[in-house]
Every structure is written in structure tokens, then in C-alpha cells.
Amino acid sequence: MKAWVLDRTGGWDLPDGPLSLREVPTPEPGLGQVRIRVWACGVCHTELDEIDGRAAPPHPVIPGHQIVGEVDTIGSAVERSWLGRRVGVAWIASACGRCPRCLEGRENLCPEFRATGLDVDGGYAEYCVADVRFVYPLPQGFEPVRAAPLLCAGAIGYRSLRLAEMRDGLTLGLMGFGASAHLVLQLARRMYPSSRVVVFARSESERDFAIQLGAHWAGDIHEVPPQAPDRIIDTTPVWSTVLASLRALAPGGRLVINAIRKESSDQDAWLKLDYARDLWMEKQLSTVANVTRADVREFLGLAAEFHLQPEIQTFAFHEANQALRELYARRIRGAKVLLAPG
Numbered sequence: 001m002k003a004w005v006l007d008r009t010g011g012w013d014l015p016d017g018p019l020s021l022r023e024v025p026t027p028e029p030g031l032g033q034v035r036i037r038v039w040a041c042g043v044c045h046t047e048l049d050e051i052d053g054r055a056a057p058p059h060p061v062i063p064g065h066q067i068v069g070e071v072d073t074i075g076s077a078v079e080r081s082w083l084g085r086r087v088g089v090a091w092i093a094s095a096c097g098r099c100p101r102c103l104e105g106r107e108n109l110c111p112e113f114r115a116t117g118l119d120v121d122g123g124y125a126e127y128c129v130a131d132v133r134f135v136y137p138l139p140q141g142f143e144p145v146r147a148a149p150l151l152c153a154g155a156i157g158y159r160s161l162r163l164a165e166m167r168d169g170l171t172l173g174l175m176g177f178g179a180s181a182h183l184v185l186q187l188a189r190r191m192y193p194s195s196r197v198v199v200f201a202r203s204e205s206e207r208d209f210a211i212q213l214g215a216h217w218a219g220d221i222h223e224v225p226p227q228a229p230d231r232i233i234d235t236t237p238v239w240s241t242v243l244a245s246l247r248a249l250a251p252g253g254r255l256v257i258n259a260i261r262k263e264s265s266d267q268d269a270w271l272k273l274d275y276a277r278d279l280w281m282e283k284q285l286s287t288v289a290n291v292t293r294a295d296v297r298e299f300l301g302l303a304a305e306f307h308l309q310p311e312i313q314t315f316a317f318h319e320a321n322q323a324l325r326e327l328y329a330r331r332i333r334g335a336k337v338l339l340a341p342g
């Protein structure tokens with residue numbers, strides 16, 4: 001089968017990099033696994049972290065963890081009813097199921113957590129295999145390609161909203177407005193109808209897009225919104241927004257950072273942290289790490305119930321590197337999705 005392979009860190013400078021298109025053996029499903037003929041795979045900022053080495057995969061690996069497709073073969077000990085189902089695969093490829101974190105419903109923090117497209121091959125390929133316990137039937141009414149960004153951008157956005165302990169009536173701030181935030185905004189408008197949502201984004205096109213999708217206010221990252229947000233979700237890859245978010249929070253406010261890694265270029269921003277201004281008044285800070293199966297399932301259900309409209313930009317299979325380069329250059333409106341060949 002055809003697959004895009006990441007086999008070294010860096011590689012932006014390669015004429016046909018950072019990923020290489022290869023012919024590789026088509027995987028066969030093992031015990032408890034299904035094989036999926038991939039229709040589409042969402043392109044995530046985490047791929048940039050893998051390419052740059054901030055989240056280093058064992059090389060070589062096929063990236064991609066927002067996979068939609070159809071089960072075409074089942075391994076042993078898998079019910080036949082899975083054959084032909086339209087399914088999705090997300091970032092969580094497996095967890096041990098026995099450790100204290102798994103037993104308390106936080107399998108995203110399992111020490112044996114394995115990630116799709118990082119620890120095991122992902123969806124930038126014609127086929128992939130997955131443990132059937134970590135595969136999700138897609139909701140009805142969603143065009144499969146449009147469902148791809150729900151599997152990471154959406155699911156982790158939903159987890160961020162839960163960790164933020166958002167409630168109706170509170171003001172929600174979204175720092176950065178990429179694939180995840182554009183879904184969180186739509187979800188928040190439905191789940192918290194009395195709340196106001198303010199969006200902080202560097203580019204004017206992102207701010208305009210946020211207003212189109214129902215944000216009450218949009219400004220640059222250091223601008224002051226009409227209401228201080230009680231909750232902020234930071235989805236940007238930089239450090240300076242953490243400080244800007246803490247500063248913007250209302251007393252008793254809570255910041256949730258939704259990023260697998262922060263790029264380190266402006267790490268000095270922490271040195272400017274002013275205790276009285278930025279942290280005092282019982283402000284809270286949390287990060288979000290990975291997703292659980294419950295996050296993915298619940299979010300897929302909510303997306304269908306509320307008719308969320310993922311804004312997608314599709315790329316033909318041979319354009320994977322172009323999609324990644326555009327993401328790297330922050331040319332973003334909604335979510336990028338790589339189509340399978342053929």
C-alpha cells in the first residue's frame with residue numbers, strides 16, 4: 001500500500017519532505033484488531049511536534065491520528081458485525097486497563113498509553129490496523145471526511161472544556177483559533193447558551209472566522225475583552241499566550257492549556273510572570289494530556305446532536321507535505337484533512 005512515512009526528525013529542508021511517500025506492506029489485523037481502509041485522516045499540529053522532535057516517535061512511523069474509514073478485514077476474536085462499518089480511530093491507540101489511572105477513568109494518563117501515529121502506525125496511508133476496543137462507530141449524518149477532525153481537534157477540545165469546569169453563564173475565552181478552537185466554540189455556544197465566548201487570535205482572518213461562528217468578541221492576544229473570561233482554553237503552540245491568558249483571567253478563573261508541547265522559543269515569557277497580577281486571586285492552571293475513549297465517544301455524540309459544522313480544507317493524498325507546510329506556516333481556517341488515494 002501507499003503510505004507517508006516519517007523517518008527522521010526535521011526534514012523541512014528536504015525538497016520532498018518532511019514525510020516520504022513509500023510503498024509498504026499492507027498491514028494484517030492481529031488478535032482483537034480490525035483493518036480499516038482509510039478514507040481520510042485529519043492533519044494535526046501534533047504531526048509538527050513529531051517532525052520537529054518535540055514529541056519524538058520511534059522512526060520510521062506512519063503519522064496521523066484522526067482516521068475515518070471502513071473496516072475491511074477483522075482479526076481473530078473480533079465480532080463479524082464490525083465488517084463494513086464506518087469507523088474512526090483517535091489519538092489513544094491503547095492503555096493498560098489495570099493501573100490506578102486507567103481504573104479511575106483517566107486512561108489518558110496511563111504510563112503505558114500508546115498513541116496512534118506515534119507509537120503505532122497511523123492514518124496517512126491506504127490502510128491501518130487498530131485494536132477494536134479503541135475504534136469508534138461514526139455518528140450518522142456526518143460525511144465521513146468531515147468527521148475526521150472530530151477525532152482529535154474536537155475530542156481534545158471537549159476534554160479541555162470539561163477540565164475547565166465550564167458552566168453556563170461563565171465567560172469562556174479561547175486563546176488561538178485553529179482546528180480545535182473552532183469546534184469548541186460551536187460546542188460551547190450550544191452547551192452554554194447564556195455564556196459569552198471571547199476569542200484571542202493573532203490573525204485578522206482567524207478573528208473574523210470566530211465572529212462568523214458566533215464569538216461575542218475577538219481581539220489580538222494582548223487585547224482586553226469587555227468581560228474578563230472566567231475560563232480560558234489555550235490551544236496555541238507558543239509560551240507567551242500562557243502569560244497573556246493568566247493575566248486576562250477573572251478572579252477565581254481557570255486556564256487549561258491544550259497543547260502536547262509548547263515551542264520553546266519564547267520560554268523567557270515565564271520570567272515576566274508577576275505573582276500579584278498573573279496568579280493571585282485564586283487563579284488556576286491545568287494542562288490537558290491525550291484523550292480517553294469516553295472523551296471521543298461523548299464528543300462524537302454531541303457533535304451529531306448539535307449538528308456541529310467542522311470547517312475542513314481537504315488535500316489530495318499526494319499533498320500531505322503541502323498540508324503540513326501550510327500548518328507550519330499557520331495558514332489555518334478550521335481543520336486540514338488528507339484524503340486517501342483513489
Ligand SMILES: [Zn+2]
Pocket residue numbers: 044045046065091152153
Ligand atoms: Zn491531534
Ligand SMILES: [Zn+2]
Pocket residue numbers: 095096097098099100101102103107110111112
Ligand atoms: Zn493504565
